[in-house]
Amino acid sequence: MDFERLHPDRGRVSARDAAAALRESAAPPDDRPYLALNMVATADGRVTIEGRSGGIGNEADRELFHELRAQVDAVMAGAGTVRTERYGRLVRDPKRRARRGEAGLEPDPLAVIVSARLALTPDIPLLQDPDSRVVILTASDDELEGCRARVEYLRPDEAPAAPAELRERAARLVLAPMLRKLRHDHGVRTVLCEGGPVLNGGLLREGLVDELFLSVAPKLAGDSGPTVVSGPPLDGAAEMELLTVMEAGGQLFLRYRLPH
Numbered sequence: 071m072d073f074e075r076l077h078p079d080r081g082r083v084s085a086r087d088a089a090a091a092l093r094e095s096a097a098p099p100d101d102r103p104y105l106a107l108n109m110v111a112t113a114d115g116r117v118t119i120e121g122r123s124g125g126i127g128n129e130a131d132r133e134l135f136h137e138l139r140a141q142v143d144a145v146m147a148g149a150g151t152v153r154t155e156r157y158g159r160l161v162r163d164p165k166r167r168a169r170r171g172e173a174g175l176e177p178d179p180l181a182v183i184v185s186a187r188l189a190l191t192p193d194i195p196l197l198q199d200p201d202s203r204v205v206i207l208t209a210s211d212d213e214l215e216g217c218r219a220r221v222e223y224l225r226p227d228e229a230p231a232a233p234a235e236l237r238e239r240a241a242r243l244v245l246a247p248m249l250r251k252l253r254h255d256h257g258v259r260t261v262l263c264e265g266g267p268v269l270n271g272g273l274l275r276e277g278l279v280d281e282l283f284l285s286v287a288p289k290l291a292g293d294s295g296p297t298v299v300s301g302p303p304l305d306g307a308a309e310m311e312l313l314t315v316m317e318a319g320g321q322l323f324l325r326y327r328l329p330h
């Protein structure tokens with residue numbers, strides 16, 4: 071399925087070429103991976119319909135979603151998203167895995183889950199997939215039992231916290247040092263973060279986001295569900311530069327760069 075590019079110039083573009091632009095332009099800083107957010111929203115700005123994101127996007131959106139996964143070293147998501155959307159193997163299509171191999175990437179991207187409390191159950195399909203490699207960023211000292219995926223844990227290097235601080239620390243991890251470890255210890259140069267809103271807010275507040283892919287579906291959720299970013303306010307509105315606008319099946323596909 072092709073997209074109609076409307077900005078910066080007009081033309082037809084495939085999902086594969088549109089997604090390849092991410093890897094072509096990704097320039098990782100020294101101390102962390104290059105990080106792009108990918109989200110889909112309704113025209114009234116909601117990222118869920120009846121609690122899930124699946125009903126928002128069209129077929130073109132799903133194709134671009136999978137092609138973007140095929141471009142990166144790691145795909146990151148918050149525990150809320152992994153729990154709700156029941157994540158499975160990240161790149162299911164063997165042809166896409168073969169293309170990743172030809173491009174010098176691992177056939178499957180590393181899955182990175184952020185869960186302060188480690189409130190995950192091993193029956194999540196991703197954690198039951200023996201071909202998947204998963205790194206869980208967590209403040210918990212526990213480990214999940216019964217996973218068939220290769221699971222590692224990345225914990226903050228902090229002095230033991232006082233009990234009051236422990237609750238606060240469990241609610242929010244400082245992500246920058248953990249991304250630095252992903253870059254230096256796991257060789258991750260590019261990350262696609264698929265949300266959700268709480269994780270997006272944490273990454274944006276720490277200045278760790280380089281790009282936003284946002285697709286806007288011609289739908290109104292008509293409720294007060296979450297938007298792209300939630301949690302404490304950012305330190306002022308984030309100004310972004312519009313890189314590309316595409317359209318397919320009435321859905322808009324916007325790509326923005328965040329300044330640093």
Ligand SMILES: NC(=O)c1ccc[n+]([C@@H]2O[C@H](COP(=O)([O-])OP(=O)(O)OC[C@H]3O[C@@H](n4cnc5c(N)ncnc54)[C@H](OP(=O)(O)O)[C@@H]3O)[C@@H](O)[C@H]2O)c1
Pocket residue numbers: 108109110111116117118121122123126147148149150151152154155184185186187188189190240241242243244245264265266267268269270272273296300
């Ligand atoms: N439309 C879209 O593109 C899209 C994309 C993604 C998600 N969604 C929707 O968004 C909803 C989930 O929203 P959400 O905001 O709860 O999702 P989320 O950001 O994926 O998950 C929040 C959870 O992730 C962990 N977490 C995130 N940031 C953290 C940080 N800095 N430090 C420590 N832990 C952190 C915590 O896990 P623990 O509680 O385990 O400690 C937190 O409770 C779902 O309904 C999903 O369908 C929509």
